[in-house]
Amino acid sequence: MEKNSETALETLETDVIIVGAGPIGLACGIACIQNNLRYEIIEKGALVNSLFNYPLNMTFFSTSERLEIGNVPFISHNPKPTRDEALEYYRRVAMHWKLNTRLYERVLTLEKNNEEFDVMTSRNRYHAKAVIIATGFYDIPNLMHIPGESLPKVHHYYKEPHNYYGQKLVVVGAANSAVDVALETWRKGAEVTMVVREGEIGSNVKYWVRPDIVNRIRDSEITAWFNSSLIAIREGEVDIQTPEGLITIPNDYVLAMTGYLPDFAFLKDAGIEIGKDEMHTPIHNSETMETNVSGLYLAGVVCGGLQTNKWFIENSRVHADKIITHLLETRIS
Numbered sequence: 001m002e003k004n005s006e007t008a009l010e011t012l013e014t015d016v017i018i019v020g021a022g023p024i025g026l027a028c029g030i031a032c033i034q035n036n037l038r039y040e041i042i043e044k045g046a047l048v049n050s051l052f053n054y055p056l057n058m059t060f061f062s063t064s065e066r067l068e069i070g071n072v073p074f075i076s077h078n079p080k081p082t083r084d085e086a087l088e089y090y091r092r093v094a095m096h097w098k099l100n101t102r103l104y105e106r107v108l109t110l111e112k113n114n115e116e117f118d119v120m121t122s123r124n125r126y127h128a129k130a131v132i133i134a135t136g137f138y139d140i141p142n143l144m145h146i147p148g149e150s151l152p153k154v155h156h157y158y159k160e161p162h163n164y165y166g167q168k169l170v171v172v173g174a175a176n177s178a179v180d181v182a183l184e185t186w187r188k189g190a191e192v193t194m195v196v197r198e199g200e201i202g203s204n205v206k207y208w209v210r211p212d213i214v215n216r217i218r219d220s221e222i223t224a225w226f227n228s229s230l231i232a233i234r235e236g237e238v239d240i241q242t243p244e245g246l247i248t249i250p251n252d253y254v255l256a257m258t259g260y261l262p263d264f265a266f267l268k269d270a271g272i273e274i275g276k277d278e279m280h281t282p283i284h285n286s287e288t289m290e291t292n293v294s295g296l297y298l299a300g301v302v303c304g305g306l307q308t309n310k311w312f313i314e315n316s317r318v319h320a321d322k323i324i325t326h327l328l329e330t331r332i333s
């Protein structure tokens with residue numbers, strides 16, 4: 001859906017460029033409006049593109065008021081909102097605040113020149129006093145790096161269960177996404193085998209879902225190999241290293257729910273240093289959200305590096321106000 005420019009590039013002047021129209025990018029745009037700053041939110045896909053790509057029947061673990069931004073109430077018909085409700089909500093937020101979103105436009109490069117930023121996108125060139133990177137972590141799957149991973153029957157994203165009816169499925173992982181996929185596909189008629197590196201289902205799995213998966217495994221309705229790894233995938237079968245030795249089982253599809261990674265290359269190209277800690281945390285000041293490049297900020301889940309369960313919508317909405325406060329104090333008078 002990304003469009004390529006067919007016209008000559010123009011340079012647009014603004015105060016703040018926000019990269020990514022996820023919930024936190026939108027919150028940053030609202031904070032700009034509230035402080036009379038000029039801004040553009042540039043998004044390579046649809047509005048809240050990560051949420052748009054979540055499983056169709058996905059339910060948030062947060063209650064709706066914790067996903068609110070910009071003082072717009074989020075009314076959900078369920079204790080926990082669904083993907084559809086969240087899409088409706090963030091569309092309403094964007095309409096209510098008349099947010100400047102430039103959709104289907106990818107930010108390609110950021111360059112700092114004379115204390116200001118040149119931002120090159122797939123359609124335009126911008127000149128800004130500050131840049132906020134709110135690019136999330138949902139675009140790059142954490143690969144298993146095993147033979148057969150690139151076969152068409154292997155998926156790192158899951159949309160819906162229907163096409164898996166009557167199929168032999170291997171689900172890799174034991175965190176929320178893997179558990180949701182295993183339960184939903186099993187309930188819609190797939191034969192599900194879970195391959196789990198750890199010794200049990202993840203302790204962070206939603207508390208109201210965990211007993212369901214534990215019981216399905218206990219009752220042998222879903223097979224689970226714990227302390228095990230998928231080591232090779234071929235048409236029609238897979239190899240699993242288990243505590244009982246190497247086994248080969250028949251297989252139609254592999255759903256590798258092994259998590260996702262922030263775009264470290266994009267961050268590094270922008271001049272942001274990546275920490276030497278285990279989580280590769282991009283360097284930023286947690287009070288101001290400013291990176292090692294002055295005037296360049298991080299917001300939302302991208303701040304956690306590999307620790308993708310540290311920041312959520314509910315606890316990173318505050319990044320927007322922190323950034324704009326610092327910006328007003330330092331760069332924009």
Ligand SMILES: Cc1cc2nc3c(=O)[nH]c(=O)nc-3n(C[C@H](O)[C@H](O)[C@H](O)COP(=O)(O)OP(=O)(O)OC[C@H]3O[C@@H](n4cnc5c(N)ncnc54)[C@H](O)[C@@H]3O)c2cc1C
Pocket residue numbers: 019020021022023024025042043044045046047048049050051054058059060061062105106107108134135136137138139177263266299300301302311312313314315
């Ligand atoms: C299955 C699932 C369930 C979740 N449930 C919850 C929950 O219940 N509660 C909660 O608080 N959090 C939840 N989270 C986490 C939450 O959805 C994410 O934390 C949220 O989307 C983060 O918002 P964000 O704005 O930081 O990043 P994102 O929503 O990921 O937005 C980043 C945006 O940047 C865009 N982008 C990336 N690179 C570029 C580029 N170069 N140029 C232009 N645009 C770019 C992307 O397309 C994307 O739209 C869940 C996550 C997942 C995966």
